[in-house]
Amino acid sequence: MALLEVKDLSIIYRTPFGIVNALNDITFNIDKGESLTVVGESGSGKSTLALAIARLLPPNAKYVSGSIIFDNIDLLKLSSDEMRKIRGTGIFMVFQEPATSLNPVFKVKDQLMEAVRIRYEREGNIFDENKAISEIISVLKDVRMPDPELIIERYPHQLSGGQIQRVMIAMGLLMRPKLFIADEPTSALDVTVQAQILRLLKDLKREYGISILFITHDIAVASIIADSVMVLYAGQLMELGSVKSVMHEPKHPYTQALLSSIPRISKTEGKLPIIGGSVPNLLNPPPGCRFHPRCPFRMDICSKAVPNLTKVNDIYVRCFLYGQ
Amino acid sequence: MGSDVLIRTENLVKVFLAKNYGIINRILREKPLFVRAVDDVSIEIPTGKTTALVGESGSGKTTLGRLLVTLEQPTSGRIYFHDIDITKARGRDLRNIRAKLQMVFQDPYSSLNPMMRIKDIIGEPLKNRGVRGKELDEAVAKIMGEVGLDYSSLATRRPSELSGGQRQRVAIARALITNPEFVVLDEPTSALDASTQAQVLNLLVDLQNRHNLTYLLITHNVAVAKYMSDLIMIMYMGKILEIGDTGSVLKEPLHPYTQALIESVPDIGKSELKPPTGEVGSLVNPPKGCRFYPRCPFRMDICREREPPIVEVKNGIKVACWLYVKK
């Protein structure tokens, strides 16, 4: 049973300079207890996807088509008040910038308490501050936070980036959501701290059985955290499959190029192959497959039509090399 | 000193004020808070090679790079360029030295003046040295060609009209137009997309071969350091912990921090990471002994008391760790 089903989702932004086609026909599922990693470069629409699922898009964004079914409810059909009740205990999200993820004028304790209070209310329980505090402390211990009793009395600016991301993850655990969205939660962190957080998320997924939608620009990170991987390029879903298959036998020329063009710590061979050109401007995207101007295998048809998502072995891929 | 050393430092120290210390603080006799960004660093950078300086945020790697190109004044210690002490150079001397020392900055968006045209940005170093008119235009066109930028379509544009990769090429062109010997590359690709990163890295390699450049590559990305560098230096909280040739250090890291760092780097096909505990400590009150002591799995009593000296352990690899000091 899929926890989240996204189908044919398309989103545009209206800007003073024209319409930005941020996402086109995105389709995927996340099962209960599964983790899906979305990999994409800047402008791929990966953050838009995260915000779209949480219905947090800015006012100039528009859902053009598609549906987002979460727990058998179509999120796009909910009123804003109904959506509010999904947030927190249904879907929770951790953001990229730890420095501004927490409200600077409130203590950590108050911000975590707020989350616990909302869950209690929704569960129909009476809120008890002492009980909440002990729950907060125990969850902070779960996220391997040293000295949680001291940390909760602090203000966010007194915490390091890694500590804030731990607090954010703890906040998520306190709300017990069914789906955990993490939008580049480690990009602003140091390598060693990133590794700590990745490891923590992996452990928690096992311990708590949460489903994770993890968004990253670093395909190597996906390798650590993901069960399955979805590759986005310029708003198009290029490839979707299990992490093993995508990493070892990528089907789409973009994924292949991306995997071979990043420097790797375990690889020593000569010069890196490069992808020519640059990420297209979404105000004026190339017609057809958006990767075709940079693709070494491009054919005439690539600039004329958008290929359908085809299943090759256990990978879904959007490329004319695989038929149609 | 071998003749193949281009830049050498002796006990280089850079201390910053942690916060503004003005007249009133002086009147109130408050103690200024210092940050020891670069703490007693002695290194040698070989000619014509790429030395990578790897560290996390707060390690002082950028400050060290800025010291080497004279953008910062050291608090104490010496910097030798071709065995000439450049620490106290001023005025005309400084200008002449700066022609030979260049830097490519981390953020291609803030490294180009948005109000200037591309050709003026690239030509500025030559213009400051009296080159004008056609000669200047030709020099700019030549270097633009070398870094893969089309002169006719881009010369009169402004930075906002360029992509991140193009901007970084402009920054590289500006750094190279004075024919420098030494270039500090400060995270040259960290702001770029994965698909443009390789383009810029390969361009840098090409230019190095063509102009016999010496690079200091500052990066937090161990994989980039591995791809680019001949020599690697691992920096942590203002100290150099390990120096050696890149292949050996990454294959068999000796310092516990280097080991932990490498175990933290995600890679394709890897599914488990073994990061160290804790985070980089405060530089305002650094630990008395070894900087890595609080996070080190192999810590001993001596580590907390005394700073380890940097000693050669095997074939040119130097490590600052009590594990390798023979008593």
Place this chain on the structure above:
Amino acid sequence: MATQTVVISERRISSLRLFMTYMRHNPPTLVGFIITIAFYGWSIIEGILQLLGMVFHNPAIGWALLPYNPFAVNYAAAFQPPSLKHIFGTDNLGRDLFSEILYGAPTEALISILVVGSAILIGGLIGMISGYFGKYVDETGMRVTDMFLAFPAIILALAVEAAIGRGAINAAIALVVVWWPTYARLFRAETLRIKTQYFVDAAKLSGTGTMGIIFRHIFPNVLTPIISYATIDLGNVILAYSIISFLGFGVPPPYPEWGRLVSEGFQYFPAPAWWYAIIPGVVITIVVIGLALLGDGISEYITSGGITT
């Protein structure tokens, strides 16, 4: 959007043309632009005519384009309410208020430009030097700025004017004395921001001297965000000057200065002539609104990515 960088490359449009396109979608900005152009455009024309009048000793050139001679006294026509004949009505001496207001425009325009321009020069220099050099230079510069900021602007301006004498230019000087500190603050803050940008470091390595860095690299970038503030501020100067002349410290009569027209009209307010005081005040308001709308538009245009800093 952290990752949604919209690069507007491939389009090569001059910034003025781009701004025109922007205005078409922003009617308030367009209104502000039209009012501003009308006010300063008219002031230039009328100012030139008045100068010619002085040069040729024929003041009539100054009102050649106006419906009436703004100085002609006609007691029979006093206190006529706005009508087709006198669209703004007449004053206590029967002069046409519309002509008087048009005749007085160049002073307002000149003072606003002079004050804002000088404040940018003085404040800009002090602010940039403070911000760029920092440390004790900064502390000294900012203390001095604070001292001037502590004074009540209008009162200090009046006191300064009392010291150096009345008149348009003296009023402008008096206003500059109280106007520059704000710009010093603004320029300093912007300089501190620009100073940390890598292109300043790159310029140092390029061998650019301190003056070159301040004027070629910092000044143009600092100025961009300040342009919108300065546009709005032209209106603030007009308001401040209207207070000065309302209180009777502007250009002496009979020169029809807007603020003084209001204070003269105030003697006949609300009866027998409410319009005498109100209409010049409304004209001032419209000009100030126009400048504010334009300034806001410029600021929005800059932040929306028209110009990137």
Place this chain on the structure above:
Amino acid sequence: MGLASFLIRRGINMVITVLGVIFIMFIITHIITPNPAVAWAGPHPVPSIVEAITKEYHLNDPVYVQFYYFLLAVIQGNWGEDPMYHQPIIQLIDTYFPRTLELTIAAMIVIIILGILTGAIAAVHKNTPTDYTIRAFYLVTWSMPPFLVAMLLQLAIAYGLKLLPATGLANPLLSPPKLITGMPTVDALIEGDWPYFWSSLRHLILPATALALVAFGIISRLIRNSMIDIAAKPFIRTAIMKGLRERDVVFKHMLRNALIPAITVLALTFASLLAGAVVIEDVFSWTGMGWLLTQALYQQDYPLVMAGTFIVAIGVVIANLVADILYAVVDPRIKLE
């Protein structure tokens, strides 16, 4: 770093600023009246009196000595006797300044309530007719010269609707209460003089509203814009992501943060109100400090102008100090440094 150290630091800054203010005023005084004795001796100076004043004020001494005496006089609060009113200047200020303070504080209260309310409403209803109306309203009021705002209020409410009196401090037929604070309404309240209290309150409403209308837009706009900025911050997304009600997100998470920059601007607004009172008092014949100063300027009574300017400048410096302290209290990121 504790509050004490912070206050000492601010105190030193304040003293430096005030000394500078005194210095600037000294210079202006000297430019205005190279030999103030002549001016101070009254409209028809008699040589003997001029000589006496010259001696009393050390006018023949070198400039720095004069500055020393000037400084001494200022610090002792002894501004001498006013040549026009033939009263000690300090006594004049004692009478007139509280009235301005009352007007300013009343306006300030209106500004805080009106500014925060309209700003928050405009931000929540961003880009809707409500937002446009509020923005259009403050755009017009702050673009109006203060005297126009004052006159329009008089025209509509005092002359048109005849709801409130147009000018004056209170009904002139009532005898004013004993001077305690110097503020008419407050004194009447303390004395329990209800007729005078109501009269002075009714007289206060229009000038205070006029003063507030000119300035509230700055606060309204600041609150609106900073709330919109804050709405885009990740921590607001975090708050929304918790499933908080919109009301809680706006009033708990957004407004509290938006108030931080507003505090500094409120202090500056208070300063500009003190100065803006000059015109408002003129139009409403509110005989306060502003009115006194304009009269003094007309009569070239420079000692009084200087003393008045100085008092207002001190008020500004104190307002800034209060703002700094409030700022540190509201924003935990500022550690009173």
